[in-house]
Amino acid sequence: MxxxxxxxxxxxxxxxxxxxxxxxxxxxxxxxxxxxxxxxxxxxxxxGQLSFFGWLVTLIVGSIFVVGLVAQLFKSKDITEVLTGIGSVVFWGFIAYKLYKRFWK
Known part of the structure; x- marks a missing residue:
């Protein structure tokens, strides 16, 4: 062996x-x-990889998040609100990446 x-x-x-x-x-x-x-x-x-059901749940939750974000950004006419929205996306993206590295990798 x-x-x-x-x-x-x-x-x-x-x-x-x-x-x-x-x-x-x-x-x-x-x-x-x-x-x-x-x-x-x-x-x-x-x-330990994501199963088909795991990928499906990730896709659905991610789609809901993206649709909500795009709706908020297009609703606003003020540039500061748009920049705040983009900043929050970067922040939550960083949090999501850390959670991904902790639990899925």
Whole structure:
């Protein structure tokens, strides 16, 4: 059986598998962590991507957000309100990106 090097302890080993259901389990597939039997470190992880239902929910929620944003921007005639709207989009986009990195990656 092939052995790989652990990035934490640098020993050659065959990883042990740990299967778990990620956060928002109905929206994601099961993930598997490959653990070093010597130091217990996570060598790498596989799985855990969005399922079809997860992509569908993400698409629907994102569409509702975009439609609401575009409606607000076109309703306003004042440039400061438009710039405030764009600033809030950047802010919430940053928050959404951080949540994506935390829970989906």
């Amino acid at each position: 092939d052995k790989i090097e652990c990035p934490h302890c640098r020993r050659q080993c065959t990883p042990k598998l740990w299967h778990y259901r990620p956060v928002f389990g109905a929206l994601r597939y099961m993930a598997t962590q490959h653990l070093c039997p010597f130091c217990g470190g996570v060598m790498y992880q596989t799985g």
